[in-house]
Amino acid sequence: MLTFEKWRRLILYSVITTIVLVLGSYCYEVLLTEKSLKDVCMNEDDCATGQTKDMELNRENLEILAKQSHAESNTHLHYESSPYSEQTLERNNERNPVMPVDDFKGNEEFEQLDSEPTSTTNNPSSNEDLYQYADKTVPTYSLLKNSKLSTETLVRGIEKQDQVASDRTRDNVKLSNIGKQTPAIPKLLWWDFYSHGAGKDDIITCKQGVKCHVVSNRSLTDHPDTMAIIHYGTHFYFMDLPKHRRKEVTWAVIHEESPKNADFLFNHEEILSLFNYTATFKRESDYPITTHFLPSISYLQSKQYLVSTQDKNRYQKEENLAPIFYIHSDCNVPSNRDVYVELLQKFIRVDSYGKCNNNKALPDSLTFGKSMAPMTSKEFYELAAKYKFTLAMENAVCDDYITEKLWRPFHLGSVPIVFGSPKIKDYLPSKKSAVVINDFDDVEKLAAFIKYLDRNDTAYEEYLHYKEPGGLTNTFLIDSVNKREWSKYHDQTKPFYSLFSGFECYICEEMHKNIDTIKSGEELPIKVAKLDHYGCPPPKRFTDKGQYTVIDPRFSYFWYEGKYRAKAFRYYYDRNLNFTEKNIATLAKSFRQEYMDDG
Structure with a gap:
């Protein structure tokens, strides 16, 4: 018969055994992960001295590694002869867990943060610790809270990796083309x-x-x-x-x-x-x-919704309209556009509809809800066409990234105030058809120029001349649209x-x-x-004067994390090794720290 003391010892023994097994499993996982950080050693001496060499992994090596590696249900196996299972033929709609922004939808803390407009005064300077700032602002940043790395150090680490990644991937792609x-x-x-x-x-x-x-x-x-x-x-x-x-x-x-x-x-x-x-x-x-959002050249020159300058002036007085129209439902984006609008409003009136920087309500018939359909309606076009100017700001800054945000104001006859592609002038209808934010040293000077055009009808109408016969003079734009096959x-x-x-x-x-x-x-x-x-630069943010020059800690974090995750993925995929989402996250963190230590 088991006494109380024997029962106590038995329970204690079971608890200790469980702890040992858990710790052992964890240590085994860590050892395997660290092993994956190094290329396979050619011999024991190389491993003992810390020296590694690249080698071509043959099938035998792969089978050994596969048996040792992380055999979880969602593990990828990359053998040339691997058959597809029914499970792998099904669509996997799960997001990678390292940056699970969507997973925080419904999280009160995250939703509150994500709905707040970015402030130029609260953001850290370019020298402030990127990850320390990020950990304070977004739950997903906590993964890197112990990585005390400056933005400049992070950039140096990325640059050091580029040539290594380039050298390794060339052979991989070359093989994919030989058949x-x-x-x-x-x-x-x-x-x-x-x-x-x-x-x-x-x-x-x-x-x-x-x-x-x-x-x-x-x-x-x-x-x-x-x-x-x-x-x-x-x-x-x-x-x-x-x-x-x-x-x-x-x-x-x-x-x-x-x-x-x-x-x-x-x-x-x-x-x-x-x-x-x-x-x-x-x-x-x-x-x-590039021009996939532009229906045709005639779309730009259409006068279907064009409102005369005299009527636009009248609407400003009778309907109390601002000179500038702004509408967006996607707020706090990498281009930092909402912050610029806040700055601009200090110097000139802006009627801001939609969810972002809202200060004016849309008619009930144009309420968006979960659909953007009202933005293509005749009623919406007629409303937007009453304004002399429209802020046409993309959600990200990248060469040639141009959406309907630019083309729609041209169609309606409202002069776009443009921010997005640094090469946007290559696609404007004529040299004098839009106001480009990057042409101004600060936001106050841009506001002053808009006020000048608003007061001078003749100068303003020069920006609408592209709608007249022969007024659209950009042959590069014309050729780009006319020569496309679709x-x-x-x-x-x-x-x-x-x-x-x-x-x-x-x-x-x-x-x-x-x-x-x-x-x-x-x-x-x-x-x-x-x-x-495709490659686009890390996101920045506007200074208090409206210059898009300062590294944005929040979105740059995501951009750079994507770099390390991509590198980790290629490590496994190029070598036909097993990998899970957890492996990608762990290896990405290790790569990041490895290169930062060398920086």
Whole structure:
């Protein structure tokens, strides 16, 4: 019979055993993670002395590592012969957990923070500890609260990595372009987006009569006729990629959305260099779609909603309208635009509708709710057209990133006050058609210029001359729109009804060129996406004078964290190693600290 003392000892022994097992498991995980930080050693002496060498991992090495590595249910296995399971063929819609901003929706603390406008006075200076500041402001920053790193140090660490990443990825992409497949009709597999309708496959016919079979069934990933996999940038997730990359299969990506999408990952070469072909808003991409928000040149010159200058002056008096119109529902974005509007309002009136900096209510019929549909209605157009000026500010700053925020004011005849792409002047209808914020040393000078135009009708109307015959003089803009193959609103004069169908045919034509090259016995050239196909700089914020020059600690954190996460992902993916989301987070943190220690 067990006495009380024996029971007590038995319980104590069980507790101690459990603690030992938990600690042992944790230590084992740490050792495995640290092991992954180093390249596989060629011999014991190298490992003992801390020296490592790159080596080509063969199948035997991979099998050993796979058995040792983190065998969790969501682990990626990247063997050339790995079959797909039913689970991996299903869409994985989970976000990566390192930057789970969406996971905090509903969190009262986070929602309160995210809804507050950024203040230029409360933000730290560029020299203040980035992570220390971030840990105080957003719950997700707590991962790095012990990393006492200045912004400048962080930048130096990133720069030191770039060449290492570049050297490593070139061979990987080169292999992906060498193959012997010559199917009569290549298959193009849309990985995470499909414009042909659910469950519908299409045979498309492109230039010179070449054909391709467009599919969306992931079970065809390893089909011998599958020559290309097309990805959609906004839906790019580490845990939702093909488990292995066949050498002969080309990867393409189309990404027309904001640089802040996909956790800033596409701003870094480690991700872009996964792909051979790109279609982005950057003019340097293989299939540029910079003007995809602009329906046509005639859209800019339309006078359908144009209000005379005399009537605009009258509306200012009779309806108490401000000179400037502003409306946005996406607040606190990387471009820091709401802060600029706050600064501008110190010197000139701005009617701010929508959720951001709101000081004027929309008519009930234009209330947004969960839809942006009212912004395309006739009633909304007529309201916005009454204003002499419209703030056209993008949510992110990047070369050639241009949305409807610019084109709509031109269509309505309200002079845009523009901020976004540093190269925006390349796409303006004429030299004098918009007021560019970057042309002014400070916000007060811009406000003074707007007041001048508001008081002088003749000077103001010079900014509307592009609507007259011969007034739109930018030949680069005209050529960019007229030469594109796809339409915005199903224009029957264009070969393709959308930019997605246009990109499909571009990839189809490239695959047939590859087939011809292979048949001729020649080796396919190296084709890899470059950083300038999409990469955008770290977000900044406005100074108290309205200069966009200071590093923004909050969004720069996300940008730089994307860099380290991308590097961690490539470490596993390039070596065909097992990885989980937790592995990516742990290795990213280690890479960051490693390079900062060297800085």
